Amino acid sequence: MKFKASYLAAAVLTFNLAGPAFAQTIKIGNIVATAGPLKGVAEPAVVAADIALAEINAAGGINGKKVEFVRFETGSDPKQASVGARKLAQDDGVLAILGPFSSGESAVAFNDAERLKVLMMPNSASTPGLTDGKTYGWRLSEDEEKQFGRLLRSIKAKGVKANTAEIIYISEEVVSNSAGTKLYPKLLDENGIKHGAPIAVQYKSFDMSAQAAQILQSKPDLVAIAALPDSASKVIKELRRQGYKGRIIGSQIFSDPNVVKLFGPEGEGTIMVAGFWRGFNARAQAFNDKFVAEAKKRGIEKAGAHHSDAQTYDTLFLMKQVMEKAGVTGDPAKLEQERAAIVAGMKGVKFSGILGDNICFAGNDAELPGYIIEIKDGQWTKFDEAPADKCN
The missing domain is CATH 3.40.50.2300 (Response regulator)
Incomplete structure (x- = not known):
């Protein structure tokens, strides 16, 4: 009996080591609009997000853990962006949210991000003043x-x-x-x-x-x-x-x-x-070329990356930088603590990517170059x- 008890204890220990606590990913919410009026401009941003995700995971993920997208479709409806923010934050336990795409969606969803205390960074929202007074709403985009x-x-x-x-x-x-x-x-x-x-x-x-x-x-x-x-x-x-x-x-x-x-x-x-020029640096050109090719595979014809596609790509890498510095683990028991650390890490952050070098934030909005x-x-x-x- 003692042998059997010891064997059972060892089996339980082995199961626990292989279980959720050691197999969890870093979950990031992604609110998308692949239907409705925004489909034409917003659907390619999904391609850009997937490219960034694949590159991050190929390089080891975030703090040694793979990154997982949990997606929510709005159909270009601002009310659905609000539903998505609540689902991702409350039901799915994501650490941060990439999206929604537009200013109209973000104006509504930002209220949920504030209440639920989770970082939200839209892909393309550019209405002036959109992040004014916000703690959890940030933008890697330049206003109109x-x-x-x-x-x-x-x-x-x-x-x-x-x-x-x-x-x-x-x-x-x-x-x-x-x-x-x-x-x-x-x-x-x-x-x-x-x-x-x-x-x-x-x-x-x-x-x-x-x-x-x-x-x-x-x-x-x-x-x-x-x-x-x-x-x-x-x-x-x-x-x-x-x-x-x-x-x-x-x-x-x-x-x-x-x-x-x-x-x-x-x-x-x-x-x-x-806000994006493909010739900004070698990495920008490489992204542009990869984006065009990957979009074509998905039946999306693109002559080049839109700035919202580049912003989507860089936003995920910015989240990676901030999350790594904050030491996030993705442990559900530490969700509120790690969400707070991520937002704290946005303050004073500087970031270099395909949009620009040493990008800083005035308030919660990035200062980006402009290309005529x-x-x-x-x-x-x-x-x-x-x-x-x-x-x-």
Whole structure:
């Protein structure tokens, strides 16, 4: 009997050593939008996240443990982003959350992150002031106001005719609406560019002839479009069809390399601003090439990585850096303690990746460089660049 008892004790010990406490992963939540209006711009970010995850795990994970994504699909619905934040934090016990994708989703989900005390970093949310007053909401993205201001200063400095402008925006999309009704008018005024009242179009509109005709009446030097790529393409093609010859400009909202093909010949001369340039360094170029190839395998045609894809990639590596310094273990018994250590580690952090070197944070927002992009000779080309602002 003594032999049997000892054997049983040894068997139990062996089981425990191989059990959950020693086999657990580092769980990171990932709120995604692969359906709905955001699908076109948000689905590729999943590719970028998977590339980063694979690279991190191939290099040993975080503190010797593999990293696991626990995903939640929002369907582009801000209410579902809130549901996702609660599920990931309460039911799945993730240490931090990558996503949601957009400003509209983040504005809602950030409230859950604050209440549940878990770090949340969106992929692409760029509405000014989104993280104001937040402890757990952080962004490795540059806000629209700063980037569009850089674009306007650049085109004036380089002699692009820019005395007058008209604004057109998508009314239902949160960032587009905010940019078109508030941000663009403010920055055009600050740069001495006269403009008319912003003109609204609906996301599902197919006929934009009336809005284009209204714009052409004033013969503006610039047309500033606040819209996602598909909607921007419809506006641009209608403007050119009606004979508009001036420059078309936009902020980060539609600055995806895919717009070169999407806009077609009508997009020639369009100027926009982005937070990522593939030629920034060797690692940035390598990511861009790997991203294009991996996206193609999944049936997603990409001419290059969008800045939201690069931000997704770098955000996961930033989380890795902070988690390693905080010494996280993924032990469920230490969940609250380790979540707090991660957020504490964000304060004063500096990070180098494919977006920039020695990136710092002003408040909870990263200071990133800006790249002014022009569609020239049918190519995605760098027109100008602005260095990242310094952090206080």
